[in-house]
Amino acid sequence: xxxxxxxxxxxxxxxxxxxxxxxxxxxxxxxxxxxxxxxxxxxxxxxxxxxxxxxxxxxxxxxxxxxxxxxxxxxxxxxxxxxxxxxxxxxxxxxxxxxxxxxxxxxxxxxxxxxxxxxxxxxxxxxxxxxxxxxxxxxxxxxxxxxxxxxxxxxxxxxxxxxxxxxxxxxxxxxxxxxxxxxxxxxxxxxxxxxxxxxxxxxxxxxxxxxxxxxxxxxxxxxxxxxxxxxxxxxxxxxxxxxxxxxxxxxxxxxxxxxxxxxxxxxxxxxxxxxxxxxxxxxxxxxxxxxxxxxxxxxxxxxxxxxxxxxxxxxxxxxxxxxxxxxxxxxxx
Ligand SMILES: Cc1cc2nc3c(=O)[nH]c(=O)nc-3n(C[C@H](O)[C@H](O)[C@H](O)COP(=O)(O)O)c2cc1C
Numbered sequence: 001x002x003x004x005x006x007x008x009x010x011x012x013x014x015x016x017x018x019x020x021x022x023x024x025x026x027x028x029x030x031x032x033x034x035x036x037x038x039x040x041x042x043x044x045x046x047x048x049x050x051x052x053x054x055x056x057x058x059x060x061x062x063x064x065x066x067x068x069x070x071x072x073x074x075x076x077x078x079x080x081x082x083x084x085x086x087x088x089x090x091x092x093x094x095x096x097x098x099x100x101x102x103x104x105x106x107x108x109x110x111x112x113x114x115x116x117x118x119x120x121x122x123x124x125x126x127x128x129x130x131x132x133x134x135x136x137x138x139x140x141x142x143x144x145x146x147x148x149x150x151x152x153x154x155x156x157x158x159x160x161x162x163x164x165x166x167x168x169x170x171x172x173x174x175x176x177x178x179x180x181x182x183x184x185x186x187x188x189x190x191x192x193x194x195x196x197x198x199x200x201x202x203x204x205x206x207x208x209x210x211x212x213x214x215x216x217x218x219x220x221x222x223x224x225x226x227x228x229x230x231x232x233x234x235x236x237x238x239x240x241x242x243x244x245x246x247x248x249x250x251x252x253x254x255x256x257x258x259x260x261x262x263x264x265x266x267x268x269x270x271x272x273x274x275x276x277x278x279x280x281x282x283x284x285x286x287x288x289x290x291x292x293x294x295x296x297x298x299x300x301x302x303x304x305x306x307x308x309x310x311x312x313x314x315x316x317x318x319x320x321x322x323x324x325x326x327x328x329x330x331x332x333x
Contacts, residue, residue, distance in 0.1 A: 004095075004138055004167055005223055006067050007199050011244060012036035013212070013237050014170070014201055016227030017071045017097070017142070021286070023057075025268045027065055029261070030230055034237035037223070038068045039058050042099045044112070045074035045083035048090075048181035058246050059091045069140060075111035077125040081133035088134050088320060094132055095167070098127060100157070101312045103176045111295040114176035117157060118147045124160050131165035138167035142203075145188045148177035162196045169196065170225050173204035190219035201225050208236070209243035216244070231289035234261065255295070255324050259317045266313050277308045287313075295324045 006012045015022055015030045017039040027038045040058055047055040061068050074080045084096045102113025102124060109115075114128040116123040131139045141161050146152035155205040158169055173184030173194050184204025193200040199222030206212050207229040215221060229236050235253055242248040253261070266283055273279035291297045303316045 003062050004199065006037050007168070010036070011216060012201075013240055014039070014203075014223060014225035015230055015237075016203060016225045017041055017099075018227055018231075021073055023059055023229060024062070024065070025265065025272060026286075027068075028062070029265060029268075030234050030237060031065060033235050034241045035226075035230075036067075038065050039097050040068070040070050040093075042071045042073050043087075043104065045072060045076065045079040048072070048083040048086050049071065049079075059087065061091070061093075069093055069095040069097040071097040071099050071142070072130075073107055073112045074097035075116060075119075075122060075126065077122070077129040084130045084139070085133045088137055093137075093170040095138040095140050096130060097170075098130060098139065098141040101142050101172050101176075102142070103179055103295075108176070109302035113143050114147065117143060117153065117176065118151070120153075120160055123157065124164055127161050127164035135165070139165070140168045140170070141166045142170040142172065144172050144174055144176055145185055145305065146175045148175050151175075152185075152188060154192050158192045158196045158200070162198050166198065168199040168201060168222070170201040170203050172225075173202070186215055186219060189215075189221065193220035193222070199223060203227070209240040209249070212240045213243055229287075230293040231286070240278075255321055258290070258294060259321060263310075263317065264314065265290075266310055270310060280308050280310065280313065283307070294299060294320065295327070296320060 013035055014037045015027060015035040019041045022041055029316055031038060043058050059070060070087050072080060072083055087096060099113055100116045107113040127141060143154060143157055145154040154171055161169055171189045174187045189202045195247055197297060201223040202215050202221035203225035206224055206226050212224045226236055227330055239250050242250050266280060269283055270276050270279040284307060288301050291300040291304060294300055300320060307313055
């Protein structure tokens with residue numbers, strides 16, 4: 001039987017760890033919509049040792065977010081084990097997740113993230129050391145399917161990680177070389193799920209409840225992880241849950257409801273920062289992501305690139321809603 005309670009009798013939905021995105025406010029928003037398991041943005045082992053303000057922010061979470069994992073990256077087994085132990089004593093997460101998938105140069109050039117897919121002995125020593133350091137608390141891992149198209153090795157890596165005592169494994173179905181381009185390879189994700197006994201969480205390009213249901217049906221995944229789609233449609237978790245449990249297709253939220261979510265997100269960020277203008281400016285990229293699911297997306301993006309206050313957001317909301325209503329009336333006439 002699987003030791004992780006969030007896999008018992010259910011198919012959990014994970015919000016993907018996303019640096020600069022899956023902060024506490026966004027995690028809690030997604031939790032309200034039904035995300036079952038959350039992970040912090042990644043933190044380096046060295047960041048843990050320094051305990052600076054940034055790291056404290058990354059590690060800050062509330063009990064409502066449980067089960068929650070802290071994601072660590074690094075290539076030095078002893079440092080990673082010590083950092084994991086410190087994190088567990090410090091913030092008491094439900095698990096520690098190891099990042100073996102990050103494609104970013106800053107991380108890879110220090111042999112962290114996806115670079116370890118090319119160096120299985122180091123990958124194994126990092127995993128084994130962290131598992132041992134924090135047991136019985138579970139250690140999980142997140143990988144890509146390989147370094148590049150010529151070295152797809154997710155099945156081998158998954159078996160190594162399973163042997164090291166990793167409790168669950170997320171597979172993002174792209175190689176490091178792909179970055180975020182091309183399509184996630186769900187055949188490889190299925191091969192990994194068939195090759196190991198630990199739960200495998202499938203990740204990559206899930207944009208609707210139907211997508212998740214199809215991948216669940218076609219591969220042996222034990223859970224699904226959603227990243228970018230949650231940025232524009234955080235209600236995807238609610239829709240997916242309804243579809244998976246009762247085959248119900250929920251109506252998508254109305255435009256007014258979408259704006260309610262956007263306003264609330266902005267208000268929460270302003271409250272958190274305590275200063276409105278920098279808070280709203282920090283939301284510009286997030287607003288762009290929301291615009292993907294909205295009418296007049298291009299116009300919205302132009303406007304969002306200028307917002308600085310809650311009042312600015314409100315003006316755009318009203319205009320967008322009234323424009324969309326006018327278009328609907330015209331279309332019906
Ligand atoms: C802005 C951004 C930041 C990300 N940061 C992380 C991270 O800190 N750790 C991690 O394991 N993956 C990170 N990822 C990868 C996602 O977790 C996920 O694997 C990827 O986006 C594919 O899933 P999707 O198609 O549902 O977005 C990030 C992705 C994006 C778009």
